[in-house]
Amino acid sequence: MRTALEPVVTPVAMGRIDRRAIDSGIVGYRLMLMAGAAIAASVLRHYGDAAGVDVLCGPGNNGGDGYVAAKMLQTSGMCAACYSLGDPVKLAGDAACARDDWGDEILSLEDYVPTDGRVVIDALFGAGLQRDVEGVAVRVIEAVNAFDIPVIAADLPSGLSGESGRVRGTALRASRTVTFAAPKPGHFLLPGRDLCGVLEIADIGIPSRCIEAETEGLWLNRPPLWRDALPRLAANSHKYTRGHLGVFSGGYRQTGAARLAAIAGLRVGAGLVTVLSPASANAANAAHLTTIMLRTIDGGADLDGLLEDMRFNSFVLGPGFGVGEKARDFAERILGAGRALVLDADGITSFAGYHDQLAEAAAKQDAILFITPHQGEFARLFPQIASNASRSKVEQARSAARETEAIVVYKGADTVVADPSGRAAICDNAPPWLATAGSGDTLAGLLGGLAAQGMPGFEAACAAAWLHGEAANRAGARLIAEDLANNLPAFSEFQEY
Template identity: 45%
Template sequence: MHELLTAEEMGRADRITIEGGVPGAVLMENAGRGVADEISARFPDASTVALLCGPGNNGGDGFVAARHLLERGYRVRLGFDGDPAKLPADAAHMAARFKGAVGPLGPDLLADAEVIVDGLFGAGLARPIEGKLAALIDQANECGAPIIAIDVPSGIDGTTGAVRGTAIGASATVTFFRRKSGHLLLPGRLYCGAVRVVDIGIPAPFLKPSLTPSPMSPACGFPRFPGPRRRGTKYLRGHALVASGPMDATGAARLAARGALRAGAGLVTVASPRNALAVNAAQLTAIMVREADGPQGIAALLADPRKNAFLIGPAHGVGEETRAMVLVALKAGPAVVLDADALTSFADDKEALFEAIRAREAPVVMTPHEGEFARLFGDVAGDSKVEKARAAASRAARPWCSKARIPSRRRTQAVIDANGTPWLATAGSGDVLGGMVLGLLAQGMSGFLGASAAVWMHGQAARIFGPGLIAEDLPEMLPQVFRGLERDRAQG
């Protein structure tokens, strides 16, 4: 299951199911029982469970879970402060069916809890949590007992992943029907723990996956992942070209070039300014070096149609020359990856970049980090990163990639990466990512799939290496990433 839903889409799924004849109380019963099942499976030996129930249907799920836990022999401490008469109908029904004691929502609930169930707020979170409930959330987080969140940790926006006021830090989250985008987007992802999806009886045909983002995984298109052909040559695996910065800033291009080579490009060349030729040549072996000064130099190299993918930006320098080189490349035939300085160089002339992108057919992938994104697309509207990314993509009207979120030209396709690790927060890791995208485009992958696959592989490489990672390590982990993919494919 790869689809993700926004809170609004989930509400629509509920409504359509209920209108189709499945009572809301049945959905809530299934949801709450799913939560109780998760507690039973995870904590078979616990005796005391505290349930925090809020004023909406998330609280209703809590009442259902409490009833099942009571029946299974757990000692249940349920906190609910509201007026039962003001609960939504299904939640009120479930509150009436719960026969255990109900106490106030306060720190006493947590005193001897071995497990805490968070049913304060789910999809209906409408504003920042404040006052007494915010304090209770902080106390729950600090008390040391594991917390199981119902649907989404209270305080996390299920669509954007933003923290509203404060938020429950869950060990696990039990959600219903499908994961929501807020389970994957940062910072939400860090508050969810393991996310388990429970089937509550919403029929799958409701889904129009084209309207939803997807968590990125090999199943999102890796069956079309390129590899060498049995009787192929290196020329059939593409020739990637990377523009080097000046003499004192060449490392980024070499990192990217190594990423492209390890990602499988048949040939990789660093296009180097004359004054940096010796530095580059002294540090490259399988990767070639060619002289290319300014836009004419790049145009001359790209006149060879076998050079089918070009990356510019990492440590390239911001200014008129970089701008001119980007425009030359966009006029030529290869797939183009724009990163870092290649993007910043257009901060004051964005439309020139977008026009040049719109005027070409071959793929363009942009890999801005947050700062670079803001320089080019700071004024785009949208509540979530996904919406902002989609708005930006439609402005440039091309597939693009923004570290960890990749929408395409078609508004319908968006992917959120869930594979990255904080070990990637190291100088030059983004340069390697740009090179990996380049290497996949050189092998003929589309902009969208190439960028998606590269971001996933980048995270996977970092996971395999683990602690102590530096950018140079990333390309060297790719053989293991490929082996893992082969293994998964062989095992079906």
């Protein structure tokens, strides 16, 4: 059976999902019982031989999940103790029912001391935390982090923002995190992903229709999101039907980045790839190219002549190209001709301070613009967006996409893809060894190659980012950028994913 899309929901959306489920007739306390049962099951499955469990309960429904888990673990024969942040008598609603069903002593969080051999259930704050952690919770979190004991977080490690994955003052480092119904952005955006440990998504009985009704156009970037849009070869396909990618080279000392991008574009399926080189770099490029063609492009007139050939339908501009007016001029000519353009590296930096000029060029009819910045490049091109630390990486990427009418691939270990309509996807498959020279050039080439084959923009960007990470995983920890193209999976692998 083919895997379905995997939506990622914000804490606000999750609140609406809960209300929809309850309005449909599901008793709210039943959802809490199911959530607590999922936490207890994770403890028994992974730490069943522990000496006991200490449940740190907060003042809201997250604390209620903790009391339910404690009761179930106690019933199963495990020694359990509950510690409350604040007066447990003040709990209301479903959380108060869970406290009453616990029916045993509730200790003050101020008295909690980590104990070797026991497991901690973190039920202090859930994904909806809106302020910095303070007071006794800070001391307890820091004490647990300093002690080498397993921590299972209910919904999200306390101190993390479920919206952005950022730390609110301080945060627990969990061994495992059990979340409910659907994951939150904070589970995947850094540093949240590192603090969540192993993520478990528990089905607590919320109907899928309730989740689907409140999705916000945000998904985990997995093949089901884009596999049906992958290029398909017909029996009569030939190289000219598979698109022609042009990759611009820098001067004779800056040619390697363009070749990495060109090789990736060819390997991902573009029918033809040409390195577009200044005359000074022709000899250096020619010495390294075989299946990739070479053409001299020194100035705007040369480029205009090339653009008369409609078979050139996709371009990569930026890797090793150089920063300045020439890059801006080339980008505007390509977009003005209605072609797809992947603007990367030096191409992005060339538009720092020329944001409106780029947006105007991208608005040309039929033009498709992809922008692939890392954090520093993003800050240079979108300083106002980047300076707003209260916005998540997802929202920053969405804003940048809307402002420039571009598909933005905001790179990093938690790459976010966003398009002007607001659709977005978070990538979670990039291994740390992908942080090596030339990997970004390869990503630009993958994207350019998929665009050359006519793949829709958002899907092409998501596919390129996922394939990039998967190739790195297959290459292994001794990866260098030259390995990536040769470790790409075949498209046929995704048909039943």
